[in-house]
Amino acid sequence: MPNILFAARPERWTLYEPHLREALAEAGLAHAVLTTEADPSEVDYIVYAPNGPVTDFTPYTRLKAVLNLWAGVEDVVGNDTLKAPLARMVDYGLTEGMVEWVTGHTLRHHLGMDAHIHGQDGVWRAGIVPPLARDRTVAILGLGALGSGCAAALAGLGFHVTGWSRTPKQIEGVRTEHGPDGLQDILKSAEIVTLLLPDTPATENTLNADTLSLMPRGAVILNPGRGALIDDDALLAALDSGGIGHATLDTFRIEPLPADHPFWAHPKVTVTPHIASETRVESAARVIVENIRRGEAGQPFLHLVDRTLGY
Template sequence: MLYLYTPQDMACYQHALQQALPQQEVRCWPEEVAAVQVKYAVVWNPPAGFFKYMVNLQAVFVLGAGVDRILKRDDLDPTVPIVRLTDAGMAQQMLEYVLYGVLHVQRQMGQYRRQQTLRQWQALTAPSAGQTRIGVLGLGEIGGWVAQSLAAMGYAVAGWSRAGRQLPGVQDYIGQAALPDLLARSDILVNLLPATVQTRGLLDGRMLSHLPSGAAIINAGRGEQVDEAALLGLLDSGHLRFAMLDVFEVEPLESVHPLWSHPSVLLTPHIAAMTLVEPAVEQIAANVQTIIQGGVPQGLVERERGY
Protein backbone atom coordinates (compact mmCIF):
# COMPACT_ATOMS: atom_id res chain seq x y z
CA MET A 1 0.00 0.00 0.00
CA LEU A 2 1.03 3.58 -0.72
CA TYR A 3 -0.29 6.21 1.70
CA LEU A 4 -0.55 9.86 0.68
CA TYR A 5 -0.64 13.10 2.61
CA THR A 6 -0.52 16.56 1.06
CA PRO A 7 -2.42 19.75 2.02
CA GLN A 8 -3.06 20.53 -1.65
CA ASP A 9 -4.33 18.56 -4.66
CA MET A 10 -4.87 15.37 -2.64
CA ALA A 11 -7.42 13.92 -5.05
CA CYS A 12 -5.29 14.77 -8.09
CA TYR A 13 -2.24 13.10 -6.57
CA GLN A 14 -4.21 10.01 -5.54
CA HIS A 15 -5.67 9.55 -9.01
CA ALA A 16 -2.35 10.15 -10.76
CA LEU A 17 -0.42 7.84 -8.44
CA GLN A 18 -2.97 5.06 -8.84
CA GLN A 19 -2.79 5.40 -12.61
CA ALA A 20 1.02 5.36 -12.59
CA LEU A 21 1.28 2.52 -10.05
CA PRO A 22 -1.65 0.18 -10.74
CA GLN A 23 0.00 -2.61 -8.73
CA GLN A 24 -0.12 -0.45 -5.58
CA GLU A 25 -3.19 0.34 -3.50
CA VAL A 26 -3.11 4.11 -3.12
CA ARG A 27 -4.93 5.48 -0.08
CA CYS A 28 -4.83 8.98 1.37
CA TRP A 29 -5.11 10.69 4.73
CA PRO A 30 -7.34 10.97 6.78
CA GLU A 31 -8.68 7.60 5.68
CA GLU A 32 -7.88 4.98 8.30
CA VAL A 33 -5.68 2.16 7.06
CA ALA A 34 -3.76 -0.72 8.60
CA ALA A 35 -0.44 1.03 9.17
CA VAL A 36 1.50 -2.25 8.96
CA GLN A 37 0.40 -2.57 5.32
CA VAL A 38 1.91 0.75 4.27
CA LYS A 39 5.11 0.23 2.29
CA TYR A 40 5.46 3.68 0.75
CA ALA A 41 4.43 7.12 1.96
CA VAL A 42 4.16 10.18 -0.28
CA VAL A 43 4.00 13.29 1.86
CA TRP A 44 4.36 17.01 2.33
CA ASN A 45 4.56 18.07 6.00
CA PRO A 46 2.30 15.35 7.44
CA PRO A 47 0.85 15.75 10.96
CA ALA A 48 2.64 14.61 14.11
CA GLY A 49 2.62 10.86 14.62
CA PHE A 50 1.87 10.15 10.97
CA PHE A 51 4.61 7.50 10.61
CA LYS A 52 4.42 6.07 14.13
CA TYR A 53 2.92 2.66 13.36
CA MET A 54 4.24 2.21 9.81
CA VAL A 55 6.66 -0.54 10.81
CA ASN A 56 6.98 -1.96 7.28
CA LEU A 57 7.71 1.34 5.58
CA GLN A 58 10.25 0.93 2.76
CA ALA A 59 10.56 4.55 1.62
CA VAL A 60 9.19 8.03 2.16
CA PHE A 61 8.77 10.23 -0.90
CA VAL A 62 8.74 13.96 -0.20
CA LEU A 63 6.68 16.19 -2.51
CA GLY A 64 9.40 18.81 -2.76
CA ALA A 65 13.15 19.35 -2.81
CA GLY A 66 13.47 20.36 0.85
CA VAL A 67 13.58 17.59 3.46
CA ASP A 68 14.64 19.47 6.59
CA ARG A 69 11.28 19.00 8.35
CA ILE A 70 11.15 15.27 7.61
CA LEU A 71 14.67 14.81 8.96
CA LYS A 72 13.67 16.41 12.28
CA ARG A 73 10.72 14.10 12.93
CA ASP A 74 10.69 11.74 15.90
CA ASP A 75 8.00 9.39 14.52
CA LEU A 76 10.03 8.15 11.53
CA ASP A 77 12.52 5.28 11.78
CA PRO A 78 15.93 6.82 10.89
CA THR A 79 16.76 3.77 8.76
CA VAL A 80 13.86 4.36 6.35
CA PRO A 81 15.08 5.85 3.05
CA ILE A 82 13.86 9.35 2.26
CA VAL A 83 13.57 10.35 -1.40
CA ARG A 84 13.16 13.96 -2.46
CA LEU A 85 12.05 15.38 -5.80
CA THR A 86 15.01 16.48 -7.88
CA ASP A 87 13.03 18.76 -10.19
CA ALA A 88 9.38 17.94 -11.03
CA GLY A 89 9.00 21.24 -12.88
CA MET A 90 10.53 23.30 -10.08
CA ALA A 91 13.79 24.31 -11.80
CA GLN A 92 12.07 26.28 -14.56
CA GLN A 93 9.71 27.93 -12.10
CA MET A 94 12.65 28.93 -9.91
CA LEU A 95 14.44 30.40 -12.91
CA GLU A 96 11.36 32.48 -13.73
CA TYR A 97 11.10 33.70 -10.14
CA VAL A 98 14.78 34.65 -9.93
CA LEU A 99 14.73 36.31 -13.35
CA TYR A 100 11.80 38.48 -12.25
CA GLY A 101 13.87 39.71 -9.32
CA VAL A 102 16.99 40.18 -11.44
CA LEU A 103 15.12 42.30 -13.99
CA HIS A 104 13.50 44.33 -11.21
CA VAL A 105 16.96 45.31 -9.99
CA GLN A 106 18.77 45.56 -13.32
CA ARG A 107 16.10 47.65 -15.06
CA GLN A 108 15.51 49.98 -12.06
CA MET A 109 11.86 49.00 -11.62
CA GLY A 110 11.85 49.91 -7.91
CA GLN A 111 12.95 53.42 -8.71
CA TYR A 112 10.40 53.72 -11.51
CA ARG A 113 7.70 52.64 -9.06
CA ARG A 114 8.76 55.40 -6.67
CA GLN A 115 8.79 57.89 -9.52
CA GLN A 116 5.28 56.83 -10.49
CA THR A 117 3.95 57.70 -7.04
CA LEU A 118 5.51 61.18 -7.47
CA ARG A 119 4.32 61.46 -11.10
CA GLN A 120 7.90 61.92 -12.26
CA TRP A 121 8.88 61.24 -15.87
CA GLN A 122 12.58 60.47 -15.84
CA ALA A 123 14.54 57.86 -17.77
CA LEU A 124 17.21 56.03 -15.79
CA THR A 125 20.32 54.27 -17.04
CA ALA A 126 20.45 50.51 -16.56
CA PRO A 127 23.46 48.19 -16.74
CA SER A 128 23.57 45.54 -19.42
CA ALA A 129 23.26 41.87 -18.54
CA GLY A 130 27.01 41.51 -18.90
CA GLN A 131 27.52 44.33 -16.41
CA THR A 132 25.16 42.73 -13.87
CA ARG A 133 27.06 40.41 -11.55
CA ILE A 134 24.92 37.62 -10.09
CA GLY A 135 26.03 35.24 -7.36
CA VAL A 136 24.11 31.99 -6.91
CA LEU A 137 24.42 30.11 -3.62
CA GLY A 138 23.73 26.41 -4.12
CA LEU A 139 24.47 24.59 -7.37
CA GLY A 140 22.31 21.50 -7.10
CA GLU A 141 19.67 20.47 -9.64
CA ILE A 142 17.71 23.70 -9.28
CA GLY A 143 20.51 26.15 -8.47
CA GLY A 144 22.67 24.77 -11.24
CA TRP A 145 19.88 25.23 -13.77
CA VAL A 146 19.27 28.80 -12.62
CA ALA A 147 22.97 29.70 -12.76
CA GLN A 148 23.52 28.18 -16.20
CA SER A 149 20.37 29.76 -17.63
CA LEU A 150 21.27 33.24 -16.37
CA ALA A 151 24.78 32.84 -17.78
CA ALA A 152 23.29 31.84 -21.15
CA MET A 153 21.30 35.10 -21.08
CA GLY A 154 24.55 37.02 -20.84
CA TYR A 155 24.69 37.79 -17.11
CA ALA A 156 28.01 37.65 -15.28
CA VAL A 157 27.25 34.65 -13.08
CA ALA A 158 29.28 33.06 -10.31
CA GLY A 159 28.17 30.11 -8.20
CA TRP A 160 29.08 28.93 -4.72
CA SER A 161 28.89 25.48 -3.21
CA ARG A 162 30.80 23.47 -0.66
CA ALA A 163 32.13 20.87 -3.09
CA GLY A 164 32.30 22.90 -6.31
CA ARG A 165 30.59 22.30 -9.63
CA GLN A 166 31.90 23.25 -13.07
CA LEU A 167 29.05 24.75 -15.13
CA PRO A 168 29.24 26.45 -18.54
CA GLY A 169 29.65 30.21 -18.18
CA VAL A 170 29.56 30.11 -14.36
CA GLN A 171 32.57 31.12 -12.28
CA ASP A 172 33.05 28.56 -9.50
CA TYR A 173 33.63 29.49 -5.84
CA ILE A 174 34.21 26.56 -3.50
CA GLY A 175 33.99 26.23 0.27
CA GLN A 176 33.40 28.48 3.24
CA ALA A 177 36.59 30.51 2.77
CA ALA A 178 35.47 31.57 -0.72
CA LEU A 179 32.01 32.79 0.32
CA PRO A 180 33.03 36.40 1.20
CA ASP A 181 34.71 36.75 -2.21
CA LEU A 182 31.57 35.51 -3.97
CA LEU A 183 29.47 38.01 -2.04
CA ALA A 184 31.86 40.90 -2.75
CA ARG A 185 31.46 40.43 -6.53
CA SER A 186 27.65 40.03 -6.47
CA ASP A 187 25.38 42.91 -7.42
CA ILE A 188 22.51 40.46 -6.95
CA LEU A 189 22.82 37.54 -4.54
CA VAL A 190 20.51 34.57 -5.17
CA ASN A 191 20.20 32.09 -2.30
CA LEU A 192 19.04 28.62 -3.33
CA LEU A 193 20.83 26.59 -0.67
CA PRO A 194 19.23 23.54 0.97
CA ALA A 195 18.46 23.60 4.68
CA THR A 196 21.30 21.93 6.59
CA VAL A 197 23.07 22.44 9.89
CA GLN A 198 25.86 24.18 7.97
CA THR A 199 23.61 26.61 6.11
CA ARG A 200 21.47 27.70 9.07
CA GLY A 201 22.35 31.34 9.88
CA LEU A 202 24.94 31.39 7.10
CA LEU A 203 23.95 34.84 5.85
CA ASP A 204 24.26 36.82 9.06
CA GLY A 205 25.01 40.53 9.31
CA ARG A 206 28.77 40.04 9.04
CA MET A 207 28.47 37.91 5.93
CA LEU A 208 25.84 40.09 4.25
CA SER A 209 28.08 43.12 4.78
CA HIS A 210 30.48 41.66 2.22
CA LEU A 211 27.94 42.48 -0.49
CA PRO A 212 28.83 45.68 -2.35
CA SER A 213 26.95 48.89 -1.59
CA GLY A 214 23.71 48.99 -3.57
CA ALA A 215 23.47 45.21 -3.94
CA ALA A 216 20.25 43.19 -3.78
CA ILE A 217 19.31 39.77 -2.43
CA ILE A 218 16.82 37.18 -3.67
CA ASN A 219 16.12 34.46 -1.10
CA ALA A 220 14.25 31.40 -2.28
CA GLY A 221 16.31 28.89 -0.29
CA ARG A 222 15.30 28.76 3.37
CA GLY A 223 14.33 31.56 5.73
CA GLU A 224 16.56 30.45 8.60
CA GLN A 225 19.63 30.99 6.41
CA VAL A 226 19.25 34.78 6.42
CA ASP A 227 19.37 36.96 9.54
CA GLU A 228 16.19 38.98 9.03
CA ALA A 229 17.11 41.68 11.56
CA ALA A 230 20.51 42.16 9.95
CA LEU A 231 18.92 42.27 6.51
CA LEU A 232 16.49 44.97 7.63
CA GLY A 233 19.37 46.98 9.07
CA LEU A 234 21.31 46.83 5.81
CA LEU A 235 18.21 47.85 3.86
CA ASP A 236 17.51 50.75 6.23
CA SER A 237 21.09 51.99 5.97
CA GLY A 238 20.97 51.87 2.18
CA HIS A 239 23.82 49.37 1.93
CA LEU A 240 21.36 47.00 0.28
CA ARG A 241 18.87 48.44 -2.20
CA PHE A 242 16.34 45.63 -2.56
CA ALA A 243 15.33 42.23 -1.20
CA MET A 244 12.95 39.76 -2.81
CA LEU A 245 12.03 37.12 -0.24
CA ASP A 246 10.02 33.94 -0.69
CA VAL A 247 11.02 32.14 2.52
CA PHE A 248 11.14 33.23 6.16
CA GLU A 249 12.32 31.93 9.50
CA VAL A 250 8.72 31.68 10.69
CA GLU A 251 6.02 30.87 8.13
CA PRO A 252 3.47 32.23 7.60
CA LEU A 253 5.23 35.54 8.20
CA GLU A 254 3.76 37.26 11.25
CA SER A 255 1.42 40.12 10.33
CA VAL A 256 3.38 42.56 12.53
CA HIS A 257 6.75 41.75 10.95
CA PRO A 258 8.44 44.88 9.53
CA LEU A 259 9.29 43.08 6.29
CA TRP A 260 5.63 43.39 5.22
CA SER A 261 5.78 47.17 4.97
CA HIS A 262 9.40 47.83 4.09
CA PRO A 263 9.59 49.92 0.88
CA SER A 264 12.62 48.01 -0.43
CA VAL A 265 11.18 44.52 0.08
CA LEU A 266 9.06 42.40 -2.23
CA LEU A 267 7.81 39.27 -0.50
CA THR A 268 5.92 36.20 -1.67
CA PRO A 269 4.39 33.32 0.35
CA HIS A 270 6.83 30.47 -0.43
CA ILE A 271 5.70 30.03 -4.02
CA ALA A 272 8.93 30.43 -6.00
CA ALA A 273 8.84 26.83 -7.21
CA MET A 274 5.68 24.82 -6.71
CA THR A 275 5.57 21.04 -7.16
CA LEU A 276 3.64 20.06 -10.30
CA VAL A 277 1.50 16.94 -10.06
CA GLU A 278 2.33 15.19 -13.34
CA PRO A 279 6.15 15.38 -13.27
CA ALA A 280 6.18 14.69 -9.52
CA VAL A 281 4.10 11.53 -9.90
CA GLU A 282 6.16 10.39 -12.89
CA GLN A 283 9.35 10.71 -10.82
CA ILE A 284 7.86 9.00 -7.76
CA ALA A 285 6.48 6.10 -9.82
CA ALA A 286 9.86 5.58 -11.49
CA ASN A 287 11.57 5.57 -8.09
CA VAL A 288 9.09 3.07 -6.64
CA GLN A 289 9.87 0.73 -9.51
CA THR A 290 13.60 1.27 -8.97
CA ILE A 291 13.29 0.33 -5.30
CA ILE A 292 11.22 -2.77 -6.12
CA GLN A 293 13.96 -3.85 -8.53
CA GLY A 294 16.63 -3.31 -5.88
CA GLY A 295 18.10 -0.15 -7.33
CA VAL A 296 18.97 3.25 -5.85
CA PRO A 297 16.23 5.86 -6.42
CA GLN A 298 17.00 9.27 -7.86
CA GLY A 299 16.91 11.90 -5.13
CA LEU A 300 17.84 9.55 -2.28
CA VAL A 301 18.61 11.79 0.71
CA GLU A 302 21.93 11.54 2.54
CA ARG A 303 20.85 12.20 6.11
CA GLU A 304 24.30 13.36 7.20
CA ARG A 305 24.32 16.08 4.53
CA GLY A 306 20.67 17.00 4.98
CA TYR A 307 19.71 16.64 1.31
Protein backbone atom coordinates in the same frame (compact mmCIF):
# COMPACT_ATOMS: atom_id res chain seq x y z
CA MET B 1 2.13 -5.13 -6.29
CA PRO B 2 3.24 -2.45 -3.82
CA ASN B 3 1.06 -0.78 -1.21
CA ILE B 4 1.42 3.00 -1.34
CA LEU B 5 0.18 5.23 1.46
CA PHE B 6 -0.52 8.86 0.57
CA ALA B 7 0.21 10.71 3.82
CA ALA B 8 -0.57 14.35 3.18
CA ARG B 9 -3.52 16.66 3.73
CA PRO B 10 -6.87 15.65 2.18
CA GLU B 11 -6.84 18.49 -0.35
CA ARG B 12 -3.52 17.19 -1.68
CA TRP B 13 -5.01 13.73 -2.16
CA THR B 14 -7.72 15.22 -4.35
CA LEU B 15 -5.08 16.88 -6.52
CA TYR B 16 -2.56 14.06 -6.66
CA GLU B 17 -4.66 10.90 -6.88
CA PRO B 18 -5.54 11.02 -10.59
CA HIS B 19 -2.00 11.96 -11.62
CA LEU B 20 -0.43 9.27 -9.44
CA ARG B 21 -2.78 6.62 -10.83
CA GLU B 22 -2.03 7.72 -14.38
CA ALA B 23 1.72 7.62 -13.76
CA LEU B 24 1.46 4.21 -12.07
CA ALA B 25 -0.39 2.82 -15.08
CA GLU B 26 2.25 4.18 -17.46
CA ALA B 27 4.96 2.57 -15.32
CA GLY B 28 3.26 -0.84 -15.46
CA LEU B 29 2.08 -0.54 -11.85
CA ALA B 30 -1.64 -0.08 -12.47
CA HIS B 31 -2.50 -2.73 -9.90
CA ALA B 32 -0.57 -1.08 -7.09
CA VAL B 33 -2.64 -0.21 -4.03
CA LEU B 34 -2.79 3.57 -3.62
CA THR B 35 -4.66 4.70 -0.53
CA THR B 36 -4.88 7.21 2.30
CA GLU B 37 -5.56 4.51 4.91
CA ALA B 38 -3.66 1.26 5.36
CA ASP B 39 -2.39 -1.19 7.93
CA PRO B 40 1.10 0.21 8.65
CA SER B 41 2.63 -3.27 8.57
CA GLU B 42 1.56 -3.65 4.93
CA VAL B 43 2.83 -0.31 3.57
CA ASP B 44 5.74 -0.39 1.12
CA TYR B 45 6.00 3.32 0.26
CA ILE B 46 4.80 6.51 1.88
CA VAL B 47 4.13 9.57 -0.26
CA TYR B 48 4.80 12.06 2.48
CA ALA B 49 4.23 15.66 3.49
CA PRO B 50 5.54 16.86 6.88
CA ASN B 51 2.18 18.48 7.66
CA GLY B 52 0.34 15.23 7.00
CA PRO B 53 -0.92 12.54 9.39
CA VAL B 54 2.25 10.43 9.81
CA THR B 55 4.74 11.46 12.47
CA ASP B 56 5.83 8.07 13.83
CA PHE B 57 7.28 5.67 11.28
CA THR B 58 7.88 2.85 13.77
CA PRO B 59 4.77 0.79 12.83
CA TYR B 60 5.75 0.76 9.16
CA THR B 61 7.90 -2.33 9.37
CA ARG B 62 7.77 -3.17 5.63
CA LEU B 63 8.63 0.33 4.47
CA LYS B 64 10.95 0.54 1.46
CA ALA B 65 11.09 4.32 1.08
CA VAL B 66 9.51 7.63 2.09
CA LEU B 67 8.96 9.90 -0.89
CA ASN B 68 8.77 13.53 0.17
CA LEU B 69 6.32 15.78 -1.67
CA TRP B 70 8.37 18.86 -0.80
CA ALA B 71 11.82 19.95 -1.93
CA GLY B 72 12.75 20.77 1.67
CA VAL B 73 13.27 17.93 4.12
CA GLU B 74 14.24 19.88 7.25
CA ASP B 75 10.94 18.94 8.92
CA VAL B 76 11.46 15.19 8.58
CA VAL B 77 15.19 14.48 8.24
CA GLY B 78 15.67 14.57 12.02
CA ASN B 79 12.81 12.16 12.79
CA ASP B 80 14.50 9.33 14.69
CA THR B 81 11.66 6.90 13.93
CA LEU B 82 12.39 7.04 10.20
CA LYS B 83 14.83 4.28 9.27
CA ALA B 84 13.85 3.74 5.63
CA PRO B 85 15.44 5.69 2.75
CA LEU B 86 14.11 9.24 2.37
CA ALA B 87 13.89 10.84 -1.08
CA ARG B 88 13.40 14.56 -1.51
CA MET B 89 11.38 16.11 -4.32
CA VAL B 90 13.56 16.99 -7.28
CA ASP B 91 11.00 17.80 -9.94
CA TYR B 92 11.63 19.31 -13.36
CA GLY B 93 8.47 21.39 -12.97
CA LEU B 94 9.71 22.72 -9.64
CA THR B 95 13.09 23.56 -11.18
CA GLU B 96 11.57 25.32 -14.19
CA GLY B 97 9.26 27.36 -11.95
CA MET B 98 12.16 28.44 -9.76
CA VAL B 99 14.25 29.40 -12.79
CA GLU B 100 11.39 31.60 -14.01
CA TRP B 101 10.93 33.34 -10.63
CA VAL B 102 14.65 33.96 -10.13
CA THR B 103 15.16 35.13 -13.70
CA GLY B 104 12.17 37.46 -13.49
CA HIS B 105 13.25 39.12 -10.27
CA THR B 106 16.88 39.29 -11.36
CA LEU B 107 15.83 41.14 -14.51
CA ARG B 108 13.51 43.36 -12.48
CA HIS B 109 16.37 44.59 -10.32
CA HIS B 110 18.97 44.53 -13.10
CA LEU B 111 16.83 46.80 -15.29
CA GLY B 112 15.59 48.99 -12.43
CA MET B 113 11.99 48.31 -13.39
CA ASP B 114 10.53 49.43 -10.04
CA ALA B 115 11.30 53.08 -10.80
CA HIS B 116 8.89 52.99 -13.72
CA ILE B 117 6.33 50.53 -12.33
CA HIS B 118 5.85 52.56 -9.12
CA GLY B 119 6.68 55.96 -10.52
CA GLN B 120 3.46 56.74 -12.40
CA ASP B 121 3.35 60.34 -11.17
CA GLY B 122 3.91 62.41 -14.29
CA VAL B 123 7.70 62.49 -13.97
CA TRP B 124 9.63 61.46 -17.11
CA ARG B 125 12.44 59.36 -15.65
CA ALA B 126 14.79 59.06 -18.63
CA GLY B 127 18.55 58.87 -18.77
CA ILE B 128 19.06 55.99 -16.32
CA VAL B 129 20.72 53.23 -18.33
CA PRO B 130 21.49 49.89 -16.65
CA PRO B 131 24.62 47.99 -17.57
CA LEU B 132 24.32 45.15 -20.03
CA ALA B 133 23.90 41.72 -18.48
CA ARG B 134 27.51 40.86 -19.37
CA ASP B 135 28.62 43.69 -17.08
CA ARG B 136 26.46 42.64 -14.12
CA THR B 137 27.70 40.01 -11.66
CA VAL B 138 25.01 37.83 -10.15
CA ALA B 139 25.61 35.04 -7.66
CA ILE B 140 23.74 31.88 -6.76
CA LEU B 141 24.35 30.45 -3.29
CA GLY B 142 23.47 26.78 -3.42
CA LEU B 143 24.12 24.76 -6.57
CA GLY B 144 21.75 21.82 -6.27
CA ALA B 145 19.13 21.15 -8.94
CA LEU B 146 17.38 24.49 -8.38
CA GLY B 147 20.52 26.61 -8.04
CA SER B 148 22.27 24.99 -10.99
CA GLY B 149 19.22 25.53 -13.18
CA CYS B 150 19.03 29.20 -12.23
CA ALA B 151 22.77 29.73 -12.73
CA ALA B 152 22.66 28.18 -16.20
CA ALA B 153 19.62 30.25 -17.22
CA LEU B 154 21.18 33.54 -16.08
CA ALA B 155 24.44 32.68 -17.81
CA GLY B 156 22.42 32.04 -20.94
CA LEU B 157 21.09 35.60 -20.74
CA GLY B 158 24.63 36.91 -20.69
CA PHE B 159 25.06 37.70 -16.98
CA HIS B 160 28.43 37.17 -15.36
CA VAL B 161 27.30 34.36 -13.05
CA THR B 162 29.16 33.09 -10.03
CA GLY B 163 28.06 30.29 -7.75
CA TRP B 164 28.88 28.97 -4.32
CA SER B 165 28.22 25.64 -2.64
CA ARG B 166 29.54 23.86 0.41
CA THR B 167 31.21 21.24 -1.78
CA PRO B 168 32.84 21.65 -5.23
CA LYS B 169 30.47 21.89 -8.22
CA GLN B 170 31.03 22.60 -11.89
CA ILE B 171 28.54 24.38 -14.18
CA GLU B 172 29.39 25.38 -17.72
CA GLY B 173 29.70 29.14 -18.07
CA VAL B 174 29.62 29.74 -14.30
CA ARG B 175 32.56 30.49 -12.00
CA THR B 176 32.05 28.36 -8.91
CA GLU B 177 33.61 28.46 -5.45
CA HIS B 178 33.12 26.44 -2.30
CA GLY B 179 33.95 26.62 1.39
CA PRO B 180 34.08 29.69 3.69
CA ASP B 181 36.78 31.50 1.73
CA GLY B 182 34.91 30.88 -1.50
CA LEU B 183 31.74 32.41 -0.05
CA GLN B 184 33.55 35.59 0.90
CA ASP B 185 35.10 35.82 -2.55
CA ILE B 186 31.72 35.38 -4.28
CA LEU B 187 29.94 37.96 -2.11
CA LYS B 188 32.55 40.66 -2.66
CA SER B 189 31.60 41.03 -6.32
CA ALA B 190 27.92 39.99 -6.35
CA GLU B 191 25.49 42.77 -7.21
CA ILE B 192 22.46 40.45 -7.10
CA VAL B 193 22.56 37.37 -4.85
CA THR B 194 20.04 34.52 -4.89
CA LEU B 195 19.90 32.07 -1.98
CA LEU B 196 18.95 28.48 -2.81
CA LEU B 197 20.72 26.61 -0.02
CA PRO B 198 18.99 23.94 2.07
CA ASP B 199 17.98 24.71 5.64
CA THR B 200 20.55 22.99 7.87
CA PRO B 201 22.49 24.01 10.99
CA ALA B 202 25.49 24.65 8.72
CA THR B 203 23.59 27.09 6.46
CA GLU B 204 21.63 29.06 9.08
CA ASN B 205 22.43 32.79 8.89
CA THR B 206 24.63 32.37 5.83
CA LEU B 207 23.90 36.04 5.30
CA ASN B 208 24.65 37.83 8.56
CA ALA B 209 26.19 41.15 9.57
CA ASP B 210 29.66 40.03 8.53
CA THR B 211 28.80 38.48 5.19
CA LEU B 212 26.33 41.22 4.26
CA SER B 213 29.09 43.79 4.80
CA LEU B 214 31.19 42.10 2.11
CA MET B 215 28.70 42.79 -0.67
CA PRO B 216 28.94 45.82 -2.97
CA ARG B 217 27.00 48.80 -1.63
CA GLY B 218 23.41 48.74 -2.90
CA ALA B 219 23.46 45.03 -3.78
CA VAL B 220 20.18 43.14 -4.07
CA ILE B 221 19.22 39.91 -2.29
CA LEU B 222 16.68 37.37 -3.54
CA ASN B 223 15.69 34.61 -1.11
CA PRO B 224 13.44 31.91 -2.53
CA GLY B 225 15.39 29.30 -0.54
CA ARG B 226 14.71 29.17 3.20
CA GLY B 227 14.04 31.93 5.74
CA ALA B 228 16.71 30.76 8.16
CA LEU B 229 19.45 31.47 5.62
CA ILE B 230 19.33 35.16 6.55
CA ASP B 231 19.74 36.93 9.89
CA ASP B 232 16.63 39.13 9.74
CA ASP B 233 17.93 41.82 12.10
CA ALA B 234 21.24 42.07 10.24
CA LEU B 235 19.42 42.38 6.93
CA LEU B 236 17.15 45.15 8.23
CA ALA B 237 20.19 47.04 9.53
CA ALA B 238 21.96 46.66 6.18
CA LEU B 239 18.88 47.91 4.33
CA ASP B 240 18.56 50.91 6.64
CA SER B 241 22.21 51.83 6.17
CA GLY B 242 22.06 51.50 2.39
CA GLY B 243 24.60 48.70 2.36
CA ILE B 244 21.93 46.51 0.81
CA GLY B 245 19.72 48.21 -1.77
CA HIS B 246 16.75 45.84 -1.79
CA ALA B 247 15.66 42.40 -0.63
CA THR B 248 13.00 40.34 -2.40
CA LEU B 249 12.04 37.62 0.04
CA ASP B 250 9.85 34.59 -0.62
CA THR B 251 10.67 32.45 2.43
CA PHE B 252 10.67 33.30 6.13
CA ARG B 253 11.40 31.82 9.54
CA ILE B 254 7.70 31.99 10.39
CA GLU B 255 5.10 31.46 7.65
CA PRO B 256 2.77 33.08 6.95
CA LEU B 257 4.92 36.11 7.75
CA PRO B 258 3.28 37.85 10.78
CA ALA B 259 1.42 41.03 9.86
CA ASP B 260 3.51 43.09 12.29
CA HIS B 261 6.88 41.92 10.91
CA PRO B 262 9.03 44.88 9.82
CA PHE B 263 9.59 43.34 6.39
CA TRP B 264 6.01 44.21 5.39
CA ALA B 265 6.43 47.95 5.86
CA HIS B 266 10.05 48.36 4.83
CA PRO B 267 10.37 50.38 1.59
CA LYS B 268 13.33 48.30 0.42
CA VAL B 269 11.72 44.89 0.91
CA THR B 270 9.42 42.96 -1.40
CA VAL B 271 7.52 40.11 0.26
CA THR B 272 6.14 37.26 -1.83
CA PRO B 273 4.16 34.49 -0.05
CA HIS B 274 6.38 31.43 -0.65
CA ILE B 275 5.34 31.21 -4.29
CA ALA B 276 8.74 31.21 -6.01
CA SER B 277 8.09 27.69 -7.24
CA GLU B 278 5.12 25.58 -6.31
CA THR B 279 5.34 21.84 -6.82
CA ARG B 280 3.57 20.97 -10.08
CA VAL B 281 1.29 18.03 -9.37
CA GLU B 282 1.59 16.27 -12.73
CA SER B 283 5.39 16.33 -12.90
CA ALA B 284 5.80 15.60 -9.18
CA ALA B 285 3.57 12.53 -9.49
CA ARG B 286 5.84 11.17 -12.23
CA VAL B 287 8.93 11.75 -10.07
CA ILE B 288 7.34 9.85 -7.18
CA VAL B 289 6.22 6.94 -9.35
CA GLU B 290 9.64 6.66 -10.98
CA ASN B 291 11.13 6.02 -7.54
CA ILE B 292 8.45 3.42 -6.80
CA ARG B 293 9.19 1.74 -10.11
CA ARG B 294 12.88 1.74 -9.29
CA GLY B 295 12.23 0.29 -5.85
CA GLU B 296 10.15 -2.53 -7.29
CA ALA B 297 12.80 -3.24 -9.94
CA GLY B 298 15.59 -3.37 -7.36
CA GLN B 299 17.25 -0.24 -8.77
CA PRO B 300 18.74 2.59 -6.67
CA PHE B 301 16.34 5.32 -5.59
CA LEU B 302 16.79 8.82 -6.96
CA HIS B 303 17.33 11.99 -4.90
CA LEU B 304 18.08 10.25 -1.60
CA VAL B 305 18.73 12.48 1.40
CA ASP B 306 22.07 12.28 3.17
CA ARG B 307 20.99 12.27 6.83
CA THR B 308 24.42 13.49 7.98
CA LEU B 309 24.19 16.60 5.79
CA GLY B 310 20.46 17.14 6.23
CA TYR B 311 19.60 17.32 2.52
